[in-house]
Amino acid sequence: MSNLVLLPVLLPFITGAILILFYKKRRTQRVISGFSAIGMLILSIYLAYYVYQESVVVLEVGNWPAPFGIVMVADIFATIMLILSSIVGAACLFFAFQTISKEREKTFFYPFYFFLLTGVNGAFLTGDLFNLFVFFEVMLIASYVLIVMGGTKYQLRESFKYVIINMFSSALFLIAIAYLYSITGTVNMAHLGERVAELEQTGIVTVVAVFLLIVFAVKGALFPLYFWLPRSYYGPPAPIAALFGGLLTKVGIYAIIRMFTLVFNHDVAFTHKGIITVLAGFTMLFGVLGAVSQFDFKRILSYHIISQVGYMVMGLGIYTPIAVAGAIYYIVHHIIVKSALFLFAGATERITGTTDIKQMGGVLKTHPYLAWMFFITALSLAGIPPLSGFFSKFPIIVSGFEEDQHIIAGVALLVGFLTLFSMVKIFQYTFWGEQKHTEEQAKIPAGKMLLPTVPLVALTIILGLAAEPIFQYSMDAAQQIMDPSIYIESVLRGNE
Numbered sequence: 001m002s003n004l005v006l007l008p009v010l011l012p013f014i015t016g017a018i019l020i021l022f023y024k025k026r027r028t029q030r031v032i033s034g035f036s037a038i039g040m041l042i043l044s045i046y047l048a049y050y051v052y053q054e055s056v057v058v059l060e061v062g063n064w065p066a067p068f069g070i071v072m073v074a075d076i077f078a079t080i081m082l083i084l085s086s087i088v089g090a091a092c093l094f095f096a097f098q099t100i101s102k103e104r105e106k107t108f109f110y111p112f113y114f115f116l117l118t119g120v121n122g123a124f125l126t127g128d129l130f131n132l133f134v135f136f137e138v139m140l141i142a143s144y145v146l147i148v149m150g151g152t153k154y155q156l157r158e159s160f161k162y163v164i165i166n167m168f169s170s171a172l173f174l175i176a177i178a179y180l181y182s183i184t185g186t187v188n189m190a191h192l193g194e195r196v197a198e199l200e201q202t203g204i205v206t207v208v209a210v211f212l213l214i215v216f217a218v219k220g221a222l223f224p225l226y227f228w229l230p231r232s233y234y235g236p237p238a239p240i241a242a243l244f245g246g247l248l249t250k251v252g253i254y255a256i257i258r259m260f261t262l263v264f265n266h267d268v269a270f271t272h273k274g275i276i277t278v279l280a281g282f283t284m285l286f287g288v289l290g291a292v293s294q295f296d297f298k299r300i301l302s303y304h305i306i307s308q309v310g311y312m313v314m315g316l317g318i319y320t321p322i323a324v325a326g327a328i329y330y331i332v333h334h335i336i337v338k339s340a341l342f343l344f345a346g347a348t349e350r351i352t353g354t355t356d357i358k359q360m361g362g363v364l365k366t367h368p369y370l371a372w373m374f375f376i377t378a379l380s381l382a383g384i385p386p387l388s389g390f391f392s393k394f395p396i397i398v399s400g401f402e403e404d405q406h407i408i409a410g411v412a413l414l415v416g417f418l419t420l421f422s423m424v425k426i427f428q429y430t431f432w433g434e435q436k437h438t439e440e441q442a443k444i445p446a447g448k449m450l451l452p453t454v455p456l457v458a459l460t461i462i463l464g465l466a467a468e469p470i471f472q473y474s475m476d477a478a479q480q481i482m483d484p485s486i487y488i489e490s491v492l493r494g495n496e
Contacts, residue, residue, distance in 0.1 A: 002057055002058060002060075004046075004050075005047070005058075005059040005072045005073070006061075007047075008040065008044060008086075008124075008125065009072075009121050009122045009125065011036060011039060011040055012040065012114040015033070015114045016113075016114035016118065018032060019032060019108075019110045019111040023106060023111065026102065029105065033114070034093070034097075036114065037086070038090065041086040041087060041090055043086075044082040044085070045083060047082065048079035048082065048083055051076060051079045056490035056491075058073050058490055058491050059071065066127070067188030067492065070128055071190075071491055072126060073189075073487070073490070075480055075486075075490075076473075076477040076481075077257075077258070077480065080328065080331075080332065081250070081331075084246075084247075084250075084331070085117060085121055087335075087455070088247055088335055088339045089113075089247075091343070091452045091453065092240075092242045092243040092452070093239070093452075095452040096113075096239035096240075098448050098449045099237065100239060101237075107149060109149060112145045113142075113243075116139055116143055116243070118135075118138055118139075118142075119135045119136065119137070119139025119141075119142060120139050120247055120248075122134075122139075123136060123251050123255065124251075127188065128188055129180070129187040129188075129192065130187045133170070133174065133177060136173070140166050140170070143162075143248060146236065146243075147235065147236050147240065154234075154235050158231045159235070162232040165225075165228045172214065173212070175211070176208055176215060179208045180192065180205075183208070184196065188491070189258070189259075189262055191491075191492060193263045193484045193487065193488050194492065196263055196264070196266060197266065202267060205264070205266065206266075206267055209259075209264040209271055210271075212264075213256065213260075213271075216252045216253075216259070217256075219249070219252030219255070220250075220251075220253045220255075220256060220309055221249050221305060221306050222252075222279050222309065223286055224282070226286075226287065229249070229302060230303050230306075231302075233245055233298070234296070234299055234355075237346065238342060239346065241298065241346070242338075242340075242346070245302065245338050246339030246342070249305055249309055250309075250334075253313065256276075256313060257328075257481070260316060261316075261482055262487055268319055272318075272319040273317060273318070273319065273403075276316055277317030279310075279313060279317075280314035280317050281310070281314070281408045281411045283310035284307050284308075284311065285307075285411055285414075287303050287305070287306030287308070287310060287415075288304070288307040288418040290303035291303035291304045291422045295357050295358050295429070296355050297345045297349070297426060298355045300422055301342055304338070304419065304422070307415055307419065310412075311327070311330050311392075312334070313327070314412060315327025315328075315399070317405075317408070318403050318405055318408075319482075320402075320403060321479055321482055323396055323399035323403075324478040324482060326392060326395030327396060327478075328474040329388075329391070329395070329470065330393065330396065332388075332392070332470075332474070333388040333389055333392040334381075336456050336459050336463070337389065337460050340377045340453050341374070343449075343452065343453050344377070346449075347370055347446055347450060348360070348370065348374075348430060350444065350449065351367060351441055351444050351446065357429035360429055360430040361433040361436040362432075362434055362435025362437070363431045363435075364431040365435055366442035369446065369450060370431075370446050370450060371427075373457050374426075375427055375431075376461070377456070377457055377460060378423035378424075378427060379423070380460040380464070382416060382419045383419070383420075385464070386467075388459075388460045388461075388464045388467075390464065391463070391464055391471065392463075393412065395471070
């Protein structure tokens with residue numbers, strides 16, 4: 001059964017390699033890609049079910065025992081992220097079938113799409129810090145290609161900034177790994193957790209923890225290192241922007257949660273309730289202020305990525321089981337809703353020919369299904385009950401008040417109101433009012449484009465209506481990761 005852990009990494013990698021051979025055959029690429037995406041979804045759901053019913057699954061690659069060899073580890077948190085990666089990967093892929101240009105399809109769009117998913121899934125499953133770096137690079141290299149695909153002047157200019165900042169953070173990542181290895185003598189995450197707990201001098205470990213927090217803050221777009229994101233995610237086509245907006249920043253957030261529950265839990269008052277909580281507050285506030293100030297559909301959504309990741313790290317900063325469970329629940333909600341919103345932005349742009357909401361209007365009259373599906377996901381993002389946004393924010397904010405973190409809890413409430421304001425602004429300008437697009441544009445069909453978004457909209461409703469079992473699942477994941485001994489014992493002594 002342990003070999004199954006490698007399949008979420010191998011399947012997209014092999015698919016990408018095969019697709020290179022058929023890069024000029026659009027139909028063949030679509031068939032292979034579609035079957036692979038569905039296969040990944042089925043596989044991730046089965047793996048999550050098995051892990052939840054049985055225990056943490058560990059694969060020692062090449063039969064080299066941990067901590068000397070490479071390990072792949074699937075616990076509840078990792079398998080939740082795998083399911084989300086598969087859902088969003090499939091939805092964005094099938095949306096791309098309807099909207100991506102022929103030129104992009106013939107310039108290795110599909111191979112690099114699956115190479116990116118290889119890096120994302122590998123980052124979720126690896127139990128080794130250096131291999132986390134490797135999978136980050138696989139993901140980033142693929143994203144560099146996808147973000148410049150099309151070669152517009154704007155894309156090239158903004159992607160240059162994206163590449164430079166990520167190269168800098170990758171170099172810092174290697175330096176931090178080297179420092180941590182010199183202190184502990186290992187890069188295996190479970191072994192790191194054990195060694196750090198045994199160290200008497202923890203000051204230097206805290207310094208390395210801050211180094212890694214900076215690295216992952218760049219990847220996750222936390223304050224003040226989020227400046228690269230809004231303009232970078234504006235340029236690519238909708239399916240790529242949706243994939244990036246839904247998944248890529250969450251890999252950084254996943255890494256923060258994993259490392260600061262498993263390894264760097266020796267000084268919670270300083271790292272979690274101090275630094276991480278402050279970063280979360282500023283990230284939420286500055287992100288939502290950026291969104292409120294914009295009048296471009298995709299830029300508003302891009303700034304909201306920043307504000308919403310603040311909620312996720314806020315849950316980690318409060319560091320109670322309920323708060324961390326809320327953070328996991330919020331990750332699930334946000335990945336689904338944000339991907340759907342970017343796809344709606346793409347569909348709206350295809351109809352109106354612009355993303356400037358001041359030049360839009362009346363889309364509700366010509367494309368009512370698009371308008372109301374957007375409205376549902378917009379309300380969910382703002383945290384309106386009974387949708388998933390409310391039930392994922394609620395435990396985080398309540399935990400903030402219970403732990404006397406009144407300022408951060410108050411900021412979270414304020415950000416929720418401002419999020420609602422900016423979402424209503426999009427709906428008012430884009431879908432309400434006088435029709436500004438031509439009758440010819442009004443005849444552009446949206447049905448096929450919207451089909452991949454239907455499961456995402458349905459999921460945000462289900463996640464809200466079935467909040468109790470979903471939150472219990474998140475609670476089980478939170479309790480598992482907040483007890484590092486479970487992970488450590490499974491990896492280091494699971495075969496004894």
